[in-house]
Amino acid sequence: MTVQPTKTHIFQTSFGKIIALKENGIIRAKSIRYAHSERFKRPVPEKPSASEIIFPHKTPVCPQVISPLVEKMIGPTHIEDFDADESTQFLSVFSPENFTDNENLPVVVWIHGGSHEIGCGDLPTSDPSDWVKEQHIIVVTVSYRLGLFGFLGGDEERPANLGLFDIIEALKWIKNYIPDFGGDPENITLLGQSSGGDAIAHLMISEGVEGLFKRVIIQSAPLGLRHSRQKMSTEFLKKTEFLKDEKDVLKMAEEYRKHVPAVIKYGLKAAMPFGTQYGFPPLCQENEAVEKWKSNAEKYDVLIGLNDNETAFYLKTSDALNKYFGKGFGLIILDKAVRKTTEFIYGKPAEEFAKNYAKAGGNVYLFRIHSESEHNHIGAAHCIDLPLVFGNEEAWKSAELLKDIPWAYIHENGKKLRALWAEFARTGKISDTSERPEILRIRKI
Template sequence: MTVPQTKTHIFQTSFGKMIALKENGVIKAKSIRYARSERFKRPVPGKPLESEMIFPHKTPVCPQTISPLVEKMIGPTPIENFEPDESTQFLSVFRPETFTNHEKLPVVVWIHGGSHEIGCGDLPTSDPSEWVREQQIIVVTVSYRLGIFGFLGGDENRPPNLGLFDIIEALKWIKTYISDFGGDAENITLLGQSSGGDAIAHLMISEGIDGLFQRVIIQSAPLGLRHTRQKMSAEFLKKTEFLRGEPDALKIADEYRKQVPAVIKYGLKAAMPFGTQYGFPPLCQENKAIDTWKLKAGQYDVLIGLNDNETAFYLKTSDALNKYFGKGIGLKILDKAVRKTTEFIYGKPAEEFAENYARAGGNVYLFRIHSKSEYHHIGAAHCIDLPLIFGNEQAWKSAGLLKDIPWSFVHENGIKLRALWAEFARTGNLSATSERPEILMIRKVEF
């Protein structure tokens, strides 16, 4: 086993002096505060540092509750390494150690998923070090407010879309300061998975984002759940009003779960009770969203897609469902439910997005990640793209998602996928001669 060789590195930036870690060919400047906020208020940009910034002992994270499903399918959360912080506007910069002062490296900004409710920018399972080292790119990971703190509102006391405003502030910081780290401020790609992809799709049509990024990679965005959420959000807002003045943020994160909308009343969209809200800044009205995306067609290169068995992550891992549908005709019914819900939530919306964008003259690629029959535990389920993009075998060793899948298979396909995504981040295009992973289907959408 190789012991990581860790040293320090000093970044002298116009934001201030930062002491970073240098480890196995990658320099990490972690937990840089890009903004601050008061509860239910818009973020205020961070001020340049008055003293040097030192790598923190614990990673700041928005107050949240642990998801048993995520613990089972992705791995245990090392809660002792995290510090709850209601003002969760932090980012981390990962840069190759091998670098010349004349280089300007392409920049990828990672917007994490988690149903707009859980997660943070700096998790071991999404540490981008392997990708940074292999492809000579800079990756910036962003943390932002989640759940009741960032994605539920409807009035002046509790404005909606605060998580989006946080990300916009992060992008402004990156645009201003990334050149100090060797990044190209004119070549920035947003990469998001699940609700992170949803956030990116809506950042494309947000006010105040002109010039902040040039292309986007949207993975497994639940765009099928974006419609007609207003009544559900208003009910949820009203039911959680009693928590507005509660001083204990962890208590808020625990208590709001008792008030979430019912699936029986609101359908599948209630499975993701938090989300971007149309008709409030920085977003347009819902009926104008598609036309607004079309207006952006000449502005951003787009790579969008999904995994072929997304909802197996939820349906095929349910002990209750497996009890009745785990074999025989029941399994066929369950497989059909996975196909139907995957297409409704992820597949058809991604295709429609890509086709509308292409018809409007946009540069767009559409992809699907498949599974191999010999490793078909639950198929190419939600989040299967994460170990492909980030690698990190040690972080994924206990993941139920990868049960019976050899890491060599993940690694071989991951190297090719990381190279392909980095090519798109550099140029906005994919060469027909570039090597594709065997589990990937991808095409340029043209009309």
């Protein structure tokens, strides 16, 4: 592949003069600040700028501790490329180089996953350039507060759901300014994976989102862990009270891990100690959530689903478990554990969500990604959808997740899946005649 030289491109917007990068058929306006915040305060929208808006040298990221599992399964994080910032309200806009001012391209907004405590909007493994070029769409990637800063709260000093409020501010920015990038403000689709999908599902029933998006694609959302979390969150909040005024943000990210609620006490939900919290703005009470989703069923088109072997990402990669369950009868037990936990956390909740939504009159599709590669030792595990949606062979070349799977196989299936997801983003429908990748099962509910 011939790499074109990088050039700059200027977007003259009502938000300001934004300097972007033009490379390989893509224009990328990187790390635009859409809001700012003080610690444990709601975000304040960023005002339009009279001076040029220039992309920073390093990518802003919410303070966090790097996950050894993610490093192993997805790839190393080059920390020298990132800059920790607890006011992490930034977004990047990816658009095709060749478009006309009156095209009004469909817009997909990427809400990253990471258990509400790690990650950011701009990672090489979720660079949407391939998708933008192939399908002639605009993709906006969003960063927001995580962990102690965005998804743990419960009192006046430390409010809950600040990460959700950040995303809402990002959506308001996109609604206002995306026409200046060639995007259609009336055709915005939210796409989220894992905790990003959880956030999107809850944005559907949040206050203050009216008219901000039209469709949602929810991948691998751990909706089975959403129930009865308040007691755990209250305990976690109390145990981390001593960190609330800590000036060293990286120390905060390191220290809270010593006080994470025990899985033995709270069950599987403690594996994701941060999260959206019912009963605090912008969310309703937990017992009202299902009816809220039903009452909003005609507002949003929904594409929701999972991978067949989600929890293999955690269980089949554990050295301790493989020592005792890695072969023979032990492997049969481990496979059963993967099936049971995948269905409990992801599968049954997604199906229940889809059926309730359809009964209430909503337009909803349910999908599952499965493994067809004889070489893939863990199957269609958590995050296997990411290289399919985003491509980027270079970013995924060291991923243990794709060990022994030829990239040509990922690309062939991914290109077809990207076309389907773009079709849904354009129209809210997936035609029966549209080509399916062999690893995908999808049906309208």
